[in-house]
Amino acid sequence: MADFRMGEPTAMAMALRAASARGIPFGPNPRVGCTIIDAAGKIVAVGRHRGAGTPHAEVDALTEAGDRAHGGTAVVTLEPCTHTGRTGPCTEALLAAGVRRVVIGMPDPNPVAAGGARLLEEAGVDVVVLGEDDVTFGPQLALLNRGWTHGLVHGRPYVVWKTATTLDGRVAAADLTSRWITGDAARAEVHALRARIDTMLVGTGTALTDDPALTARDTDDELLPGQPLRVVMGRRPLPATARLLTDGAAETLTLTTRDPHEALATLFERGQREVLLEGGPTLAAAFLAAGLIDEVIAYVAPVLLGAGPHLLGDLGIGTLGDARRLSLQSVTRLEHDVRLVLRPYRRLPYLPDGREWFPANSLSDLDPELGSV
Amino acid sequence: MADFRMGEPTAMAMALRAASARGIPFGPNPRVGCTIIDAAGKIVAVGRHRGAGTPHAEVDALTEAGDRAHGGTAVVTLEPCTHTGRTGPCTEALLAAGVRRVVIGMPDPNPVAAGGARLLEEAGVDVVVLGEDDVTFGPQLALLNRGWTHGLVHGRPYVVWKTATTLDGRVAAADLTSRWITGDAARAEVHALRARIDTMLVGTGTALTDDPALTARDTDDELLPGQPLRVVMGRRPLPATARLLTDGAAETLTLTTRDPHEALATLFERGQREVLLEGGPTLAAAFLAAGLIDEVIAYVAPVLLGAGPHLLGDLGIGTLGDARRLSLQSVTRLEHDVRLVLRPYRRLPYLPDGREWFPANSLSDLDPELGSV
Structure with missing residues (x-):
């Protein structure tokens, strides 16, 4: 004490x-x-x-x-x-x-x-x-000062990947409709989360498909003060009519790169310290493959679609022993949805049979091992 | 009292x-x-x-x-x-x-x-x-006597669909390895669940791919007394070497139909009252489409694969407004995994914009509406 x-x-x-x-x-x-x-x-x-x-x-x-x-x-x-x-x-x-x-x-x-x-x-x-x-x-x-501290230690922003999926791992239906998979409580949380970071990042694929506003709003749909920077990364050009470029709700930065390291370096140089990754399966896979995700906040809705785009693009994983295993930090019910907070394990070899990957019985024992995927 | x-x-x-x-x-x-x-x-x-x-x-x-x-x-x-x-x-x-x-x-x-x-x-x-x-x-x-009571009321067995997926909705890796996605606690629960029902059902696809034993075992891997009937349904023949046909651990019934109604009628006639559906995406989709799933027990592991077979085959759902929405009964952490118990809504029309599907604010208000998907 x-x-x-x-x-x-x-x-x-x-x-x-x-x-x-x-x-x-x-x-x-x-x-x-x-x-x-x-x-x-x-x-x-x-x-x-x-x-x-x-x-x-x-x-x-x-x-x-x-x-x-x-x-x-x-x-x-x-x-x-x-x-x-x-x-x-x-x-x-x-x-x-x-x-x-x-x-x-x-x-x-x-x-x-x-x-x-x-x-x-x-x-x-x-x-x-x-x-x-x-x-x-x-x-x-x-x-x-999580992002600021992380920046001092690691020289790049802290990256939180936010996901919202159906129980069968879909982020949208076959016709790409995705509003709303999760309920009011989960959506309100995402807006509060946006107001707590300084950067929101999507790929051009998501920007073209969903035409998102990427703003932090209150429950009355009003813009919260202190909007985070909106960033679109990728090589495909956005139409001049894209909401991200035209709505004036917050600043938007376009990064013509597909390399997560390069994007984070540019953002860090610009002073950004906490990035909320809200992009699609390709961007998420690129960040995961590059080992650049520090936390996952996963909303799972009690919904089944049976078709539609997946949460995650190909990671080059062929067999279960090579799967990316995360540490489950918390599980919370939010009205009809579930929120999982996960963090990657660091430095931990995954055994080929996938059975003995737990380094300890107690989750608290794992914390020193936590790092980026 | x-x-x-x-x-x-x-x-x-x-x-x-x-x-x-x-x-x-x-x-x-x-x-x-x-x-x-x-x-x-x-x-x-x-x-x-x-x-x-x-x-x-x-x-x-x-x-x-x-x-x-x-x-x-x-x-x-x-x-x-x-x-x-x-x-x-x-x-x-x-x-x-x-x-x-x-x-x-x-x-x-x-x-x-x-x-x-x-x-x-x-x-x-x-x-x-x-x-x-x-x-x-x-x-x-x-x-x-859940199954027996259900049978008296509905004239068919009670059907529980058990799932085990990664966070991105995969039931196996690209090379079809699936042992083990979930951890020890979830696996032990599944064996206890098998010992509490009278029938386990898979499709020939799962039987051919996984060659499962479908037995209820204790933590020492010993067969529990009172093994449930093992049922394989579908039109593809099993090889004479399939474990389900050769291991003698429990009785195995083969149903050469792809129709869930027909399969359940045959099982009901035979006296079966509680079916644990452990089949693959095709069988699950057929049961869901037929409105024959009464409960879902979904184990979600904190694992990402980015490839591999999905939980669920095509349901013919094209847009989010047509999604199958389930009622979340409980959320429980099991070591590193999460267990969701869900029940379908009955008689509830899903609105086209997917927003107003909650019939009440309180979950307890929903219970009278619960039925089969």
């Missing part, structure tokens, strides 16, 4: 909420929130980072708090930085404001910026670091 | 256990168990019906109890019969033995045999009938 003092859990919850508010951009900078508690234990300011070139969350909060920060506590979702980028280091600002205690959500995984906690401690500040194992805040803290 | 007296729930549990013991045959007669409690409240006998031509459960128990039944209670899973078939009516036997009270699990749905409860009451016996809504015993009582 973290060594919280009165008011600090509330302050961390407020900092998390400030950091993850809609409209706070994803991208090459982390999303950070900071709450200032004065010496008397009263919350006096909440700050957030609003994107590249704007003040960091600590500075934003300290500016609001003014003198009231003196002798107080800063509760911040990410370890304060030590480097001077487009803004000055936050550790200096915290020390200058006379803060006596700093509660940190996640340590900074960026080697250029890390070391803030140690530096503050050396200056006599009382420092607590929660980390992703914190019972209360760990999961939200880890999710807050 | 049923008006139980001391010892009667225990007696009903024992009667249920006696009725559903392995080796008690399914078929044209119901499975029945009966426990006798003497006048002092002590359980003195447990009887069961062992198949056509043998004594009914009540007579079996009364024989064991002898004089001790006088002034006592009979706890029986099914309403005692009033007709003289190959054995005399059980109501008479109960009255002759001087039983003062009878606790009945399910009323008899068979019009020829029903009326036992009323006849006993008219003779001055204290009668309690639980029915399938009984909180404690209802579900087990309903399951005990």
Whole structure:
């Protein structure tokens, strides 16, 4: 258990909420929130980072708090930085404001910026670091900057493949109608998911077949604030009338490549950190074959079609022993549909007879092995 | 709540256990168990019906109890019969033995045999009938003779379609290897399921491709007692070396028809009441198209193949509005796999846009509408 003092859990919850508010951009900078508690234990300011070139969350909060920060506590979702980028280091600002205690959500995984906690401690500040194992805040803290952290470690965006299929693995009927295979609850979830990432990716095949809008909407069908970038990849040209190019609902980027590595490199360079793959069977197969899928969110509807396009194109798998086996993270009923969350196994050889592929009895034992397919 | 007296729930549990013991045959007669409690409240006998031509459960128990039944209670899973078939009516036997009270699990749905409860009451016996809504015993009582009851009402066996697929809806890899898509827990369940029905049905296609044994085995791979009948239907001849014909593990019946109605009529005539459909995509499509599937037990493995045979052959469905939509009864995680239990909707028109197919917000509201696909 973290060594919280009165008011600090509330302050961390407020900092998390400030950091993850809609409209706070994803991208090459982390999303950070900071709450200032004065010496008397009263919350006096909440700050957030609003994107590249704007003040960091600590500075934003300290500016609001003014003198009231003196002798107080800063509760911040990410370890304060030590480097001077487009803004000055936050550790200096915290020390200058006379803060006596700093509660940190996640340590900074960026080697250029890390070391803030140690530096503050050396200056006599009382420092607590929660980390992703914190019972209360760990999961939200880890999710807050998942794409940014993944980018620092792997040098490419985090890729979530979203699927919606019938029980017999079809993504549409024979005439390509696919609205709606899943029910209201699953569709609402997909829109919420879109609002939580910064990039939606489809292939030109899907763009030509479905003419999708690829927007994040609320249950009243209104556009949510902070629409993700829409990306179409492939070599087939889209008609000038395509909704993705004409509806103006969000920015659309066209990538004339079929290579998933190349597409992700371009997106990463552009600052994109979390990609929701919503493409068709060909694009999904290309990403799977390239080992570039980090998570699968699969909606399965209690529907049988017996015909129609498949979820997944040819992976070159000829026999069951070579099948791609995923780790089932959770199973949830959503009204009449089922949601499976899956993650790939990493580094795990699949035995030829397909029988002994479980490396452990407990799923939690598997987690260190999780990686990309 | 049923008006139980001391010892009667225990007696009903024992009667249920006696009725559903392995080796008690399914078929044209119901499975029945009966426990006798003497006048002092002590359980003195447990009887069961062992198949056509043998004594009914009540007579079996009364024989064991002898004089001790006088002034006592009979706890029986099914309403005692009033007709003289190959054995005399059980109501008479109960009255002759001087039983003062009878606790009945399910009323008899068979019009020829029903009326036992009323006849006993008219003779001055204290009668309690639980029915399938009984909180404690209802579900087990309903399951005990599901096939027999279904047969009385619909004149054909109850058909359960068991499926095991990858997340992308494949039942085997491109080279037709399919052992094992699902894990140990799902496989163990399928064997337990086979031991709970009286007939397993595959098409000649599956018999030729997989050369299955179609046996119910325990976790040590030993044959369980009371193997179900194995049935192969279709027009393609099996080789004399097929395991189904040579391994002697259980009886195998060959039906040279492709018509599901004809196959079920033959099986019903022969006394079969619960069919587990384990066939391939062609057979499944034929049964679905004929509206002859009463329940689907679908095992989904967290596996991707991208190629290989599908779960389901062509149903002639061209557009999503015509899709077969099922009611999701339950979703359960089984180690690394997922089990979905589904039932078809009956009498429900599917709207062309596929949006308004839910007849109610609550699943429990749907139950009266459940029937066969």
